[in-house]
Amino acid sequence: MKHNFGAGPCILPKEVFQEASQAVLDFNNTGLSILEISHRSKEFEEVVVETERLVRELLNVPQNYSVLFLQGGASQQFAMVPLNLLPEGGKAAYFDTGVWATKAAKEAKKIGQVEIVASSSDKNYNYIPKGFEIPADSAYFHYTSNNTIYGTEVFEKPTTSVPTVVDMSSDILSRVIDITDYDLIYAGAQKNMGPAGVTLVIIKDEILGKSGRSLPSILDYEPHIKAGSMYNTPPVYSIYVSMLNLRWLKAKGGISVIEQENIVKARTLYDEIERNPFFKGTAAVEDRSRMNVTFVMENSDLEGDFLALAKERNLIGIKGHRSVGGFRASIYNALSITSINALVDTMREFEEKHK
Structure with a gap:
């Protein structure tokens, strides 16, 4: 027996692998592989609907939040977040706790003003800073909840009155959270949700449409919401396997x-x-x-x-x-x-x- 402690893409339950492998040969007795069915087919639309329903149920996502399944990983979200939430001339607050937090801030700096409110770089990111202030005039506050490289995790959301954005790529679905504490959550699936290729985004609807920017549609959250995560061809297999894994998680309790x-x-x-x-x-x-x-x-x-x-x-x-x-x-x-x-x-x- 192999014991896989790899940082990602992660392991999935054996029963998920078994069902997913069968679907590669014949998806739901359609005579077609999950890899070849149309993303516009009734069969796949049902997959997307169930996957969203399971996300909402497991995370207790309110109806005034949208759930998206996008591509590009967390790295694409590093750019999409400021493009959608940071107005021209505005400022965003970032919390620097490791490599991925640093990369997120670096991308945001290409789009607008960024203030680093706290950093643990002085000790090679081996701790989470406490007691820092987040400027009240920030368009949003961004942090990374779990730092895969350095082995630290933020268990309590820093207190702030400004919209909060969090990268939960490596601890999403691992612990109970209150979705209403956040305005936007994004997470690459390849740690706890499913295989690489799909990114979960959960957005409070009311924070959108305020940046004043004219964006390419592919980088604008609103077209993706209106299209039900089907603005462009979605990562069909990654969403399907994520659905199987969410079923497994629900069945566990x-x-x-x-x-x-x-x-x-x-x-x-x-x-x-x-x-x-x-x-x-x-x-x-x-x-x-x-x-x-x-x-x-x-x-x-x-x-x-x-x-x-x-x-x-x-x-x-x-x-x-x-x-x-x-x-x-x-x-x-x-x-x-x-x-x-x-x-x-x-x-x-x-x-x-x-x-």
């Missing part, structure tokens, strides 16, 4: 259930990192991500030996990002406690061999 599983998984691994004298965590304890656990060895010369042992034990994708080094275990929704225990057992085995 929903987000409150998966959140408790994620808490147990993260606690189990962090407890071993704290206990084992060969390892240490890199993120501030109070800001440790439940999705991406980052850690290093007390003796860095032994890292290669641990990676070799991990490979022997079928632990895949635990090498840390070059910005941090060491190790990173991405423990998204579909990763079971069995895999966490396999990693913990390997850490203990390494400890016994090197005492």
Whole structure:
């Protein structure tokens, strides 16, 4: 058995893979593959409708919010957000907590004025700044809720009266949130929702149409809303597999259930990192991500030996990002406690061999 700790595209439940693979051969007994059916067909329209319904149900999305399935990943949203929400001459507030937050701000600066309200770059993004102020005259405030590279997570939305935009690419659907705390949420699917290729966007309708910009239609949220995510040919297969995964999540009992599983998984691994004298965590304890656990060895010369042992034990994708080094275990929704225990057992085995 392979234990996939890769940061993304992530693992999905085995039953989702099985149903999705069957649909490649014959989708719903149509005699056609899901890869070849028309995106305008009744069969696929039903997929989009169900996928949106499941998103609304699982996240408790109010009716005054639109749900979109777009392309271009979070990186395209880095540009779409300011194009749609930042008026000419206006200012946006950005919170710098890692690589993806930095890239989002960089793109916004090409479109208008950006103020970085706080940053953790001084300590290689190993903590989440607290107690900063967000200018009340900002068109919106943007932050990244989970930082995959550095292993930090924002569990409480910073307090502000201005519209809030959040990139939830790597922790969407992993914990209970109040959608009404946010005005726009975007998330690349390839962590917890589905395969790469589709991006979930949830928008409070009333914030649109105020930038005064004349935009290319493909970069304007409103045409996508009016077309029901079908302004252009949608990523059919990615949406379909996301639907299957959302069904799986609902059948498990929903987000409150998966959140408790994620808490147990993260606690189990962090407890071993704290206990084992060969390892240490890199993120501030109070800001440790439940999705991406980052850690290093007390003796860095032994890292290669641990990676070799991990490979022997079928632990895949635990090498840390070059910005941090060491190790990173991405423990998204579909990763079971069995895999966490396999990693913990390997850490203990390494400890016994090197005492």
